[in-house]
Amino acid sequence: MDPLGPFEPKPRLAVAVSGGADSVALTLLAAAWARERGGSVHGLVVDHGIRPEAASEASVTVARLGARAIGATSLRLALAPALSRGEREGSTACPLSRLRERDEMRVSAERARAARYAAIESACIGLGIVHLLLGHHAGDQAETVLMRRLSRSGPAGLAGMAALRETMYLRLLRPLLPVPPARLRATLRAAGMDWVDDPSNTDLRALRPRLRTKLADCNSEAPGLLAEAAEYGNRRARAEGEVARFLARQVTITPEGFAVLPPGPVPEGALSALIQAIGGRPFPPPREQTARLGACPCPATLAGTRLLSAGRIGPGFLLMREEREVGDPVPASPGAVWDNRFRLPASASPPPGAELGPLAADSVRFRRLSNLPSAILRVLPAIRCGSALFAVPHLGYPDAASCARVPVLFSPPRPAACARFFPVPGQPSAACGGWGCERTGGSLC
Structure with missing residues (x-):
């Protein structure tokens, strides 16, 4: 023990x-x-x-x-x-x-x-x-x-x-x-x-x-x-240590649920871990496809994620959720999980009948207010009462008090780096x- x-x-x-x-x-x-x-x-x-x-x-x-x-x-x-x-x-x-x-x-x-x-x-x-x-x-x-x-x-x-x-x-x-x-x-x-x-x-x-x-x-x-198993286990432990070091030094994982990757090749193990986390997947993506994409990063979709050039955010690439793969809205109750990635804590106090789902078409309202690309804005979590937006916590909309009631947390089932x-x-x-x-x-x- x-x-x-x-x-x-x-x-x-x-x-x-x-x-x-x-x-x-x-x-x-x-x-x-x-x-x-x-x-x-x-x-x-x-x-x-x-x-x-x-x-x-x-x-x-x-x-x-x-x-x-x-x-x-x-x-x-x-x-x-x-x-x-x-x-x-x-x-x-x-x-x-x-x-x-x-x-x-x-x-x-x-x-x-x-x-x-x-x-x-x-x-x-x-x-x-x-x-x-x-x-x-x-x-x-x-x-x-x-x-x-x-x-x-x-x-x-x-x-x-x-x-x-x-x-x-x-x-x-x-x-x-x-x-x-x-x-x-x-x-x-x-x-x-x-x-x-x-x-x-x-x-x-x-x-x-x-x-x-x-x-x-x-x-x-x-x-x-x-x-x-012991031999492969020791190899896996060493490999995961290398992945953790690369992620800590080279990658930024944001509260909005996307990752900023450096320019150039990304190790297959690190990219696999990121795809699992950003895509909310319990299992890793196909190894061969991940290795090819990591060796030569380019705009692509894989295992529920999308890789794009970082553009105005800076050099490198952005790994985000693929919009067509996001989950349907769920009741916004304390403890609710949407898209297997975002969670409302038990302390949340959403309004009755509210739903937690993607910002989607409403993202057009925030394009001039945010530096984030449209592809990321569309998959941000939003709280709605019927068809009306109640809050978009990651954009601070409409105000701090409303967002404090529904602090949506990025909590994927498999973090990119853990024990x-x-x-x-x-x-x-x-x-x-x-x-x-x-x-x-x-x-x-």
Whole structure:
């Protein structure tokens, strides 16, 4: 745990708990670690509402943690239920049906993951906790690397999951990445702690369980995958450090949501990070296209962004949001996010019925009042009441008092520069006793 710091003197941690062995073991170990330091742990048990028995399993898990003096909350999600066995058998009558079902399962899993993290993030904010622990272990890391290898991921993807990642509100920590799953189950047995087995983890219609079976059959492959992740992780950390230095010295990212780039070539990694941030994208743009554009910058569009000559602003280029890609207006309520980039803080007090969206055609009113190009003005966030402009905060319109009520903040999901990728050791340590070891863990160091 200590390498994943810093932590406050009496650390308060949250753990995402599925009820399975991995997350339950992490919760017990984290609770012991926190108590030694005068802190506490709170378990966030997610009930996806997909399986009929999920609600009772969540209640049982909360009770089990409570019996160990660990506070826990059950978070109920409203997702579509899983197919019954009869429905599954009927849907797999032909190969095309099976492919369609696998696609639906993948989309369903992605929706469930997004809903789960949104609920957990909201709960952490309510509890005032910034450290969220996730139960991914060495087996999960090996599966992730194998999945990304099969999908022809680049070096960044082959680094696997980071041990530490920072988001807008949370620090996501994965302290178990070097630990084999067998050791976690042995730890629970030694502690006399039960867990829940989710049948979806062994459903071979999904890719990850199939890869898990493959790795179990070829036990020697997993340590090699972890070593590969460690090597690529170290490379990624060094590359991200170089990107951060370039951005700090050469690039200006503005509160209006555009970036000023220097004249001349831009490293592919730096341009990729900027495109993600300015475009509000969770994933990087295509590497080959980004590398070509960075090597010879010129007016172009890529991944929801637009690159233009800086013109009267100065030498170099401007990277901005592409207008045709901006999101539709959203209700301007406190905490609202528009275009996956601009956020109204919880302290905002917009007028009733207001909407947050692009300035668009109303930008013509500000062309003589602002030095910004029209392409940037049109994608600035604006607050409207019906068809009437209430405020354009980044232009100070109509006055300071109105803008203070709706201080729209540029908050992309992936900042151009943040905490660097935090790699983990490539193989289980000697203390683990090897990949298949069933020695108990006892503590998080």
